[in-house]
Amino acid sequence: MVTIRPATHADIPDILEFWRRAAENTDRQDDASKVTALIDHDPDALLVAELDGVLAGTVIAGWDGWRAHLYRLAVAPEFRRRGVGSALIAAAEKRFENFGAFRADAMVLRDNDLAHHAWKAAGYHAQPHWGRWVKTLG
Numbered sequence: 692m693v694t695i696r697p698a699t700h701a702d703i704p705d706i707l708e709f710w711r712r713a714a715e716n717t718d719r720q721d722d723a724s725k726v727t728a729l730i731d732h733d734p735d736a737l738l739v740a741e742l743d744g745v746l747a748g749t750v751i752a753g754w755d756g757w758r759a760h761l762y763r764l765a766v767a768p769e770f771r772r773r774g775v776g777s778a779l780i781a782a783a784e785k786r787f788e789n790f791g792a793f794r795a796d797a798m799v800l801r802d803n804d805l806a807h808h809a810w811k812a813a814g815y816h817a818q819p820h821w822g823r824w825v826k827t828l829g
């Protein structure tokens with residue numbers, strides 16, 4: 692049985708370890724202070740899924756007051772294909788409904804086939820006419 696709840700400060704070490712083994716490989720630089728800042732800023736944004744009390748997945752359902760963004764969708768390899776990812780996306784979308792968000796988006800690597808399957812199954816599609824423009828700050 693999957694249960695989904697907002698992460699607390701006590702979850703942070705486990706989540707950081709979980710992301711190292713389960714999340715999409717990117718150029719991120721995670722540490723406890725950044726996750727603490729997220730939870731302090733929006734205590735309901737970082738959602739964790741548990742299967743029988745074991746951390747099985749995460750998603751960040753970020754609402755910035757304007758748009759709804761999804762980050763860090765990840766499910767432990769041993770718990771994949773059991774509906775945990777879908778349940779996390781559904782929980783994030785439910786949260787976005789409360790804000791009147793009309794659309795949600797996710798950053799997805801072009802060659803991440805696992806992610807493409809899961810996002811498509813949840814009703815998401817790529818927008819080939821958009822690209823990501825970035826600048827490293829600091």
Ligand SMILES: CC(C)(COP(=O)(O)OP(=O)(O)OC[C@H]1O[C@@H](n2cnc3c(N)ncnc32)[C@H](O)[C@@H]1OP(=O)(O)O)[C@@H](O)C(=O)NCCC(=O)NCCS
Nearest residue numbers: 714715764765766771772773774775776777806808809812
């Ligand atoms: C992407 C990810 C979160 C999916 O999690 P999951 O719990 O396995 O997803 P679900 O079990 O809810 O699967 C939902 C649907 O997605 C599709 N799907 C998921 N994995 C699939 C696969 N390997 N092959 C084909 N379809 C797949 C299926 O339609 C599935 O429904 P079904 O099992 O009833 O057929 C997981 O694979 C993962 O953590 N990958 C590594 C991290 C990552 O890439 N995250 C995405 C960042 S954008």
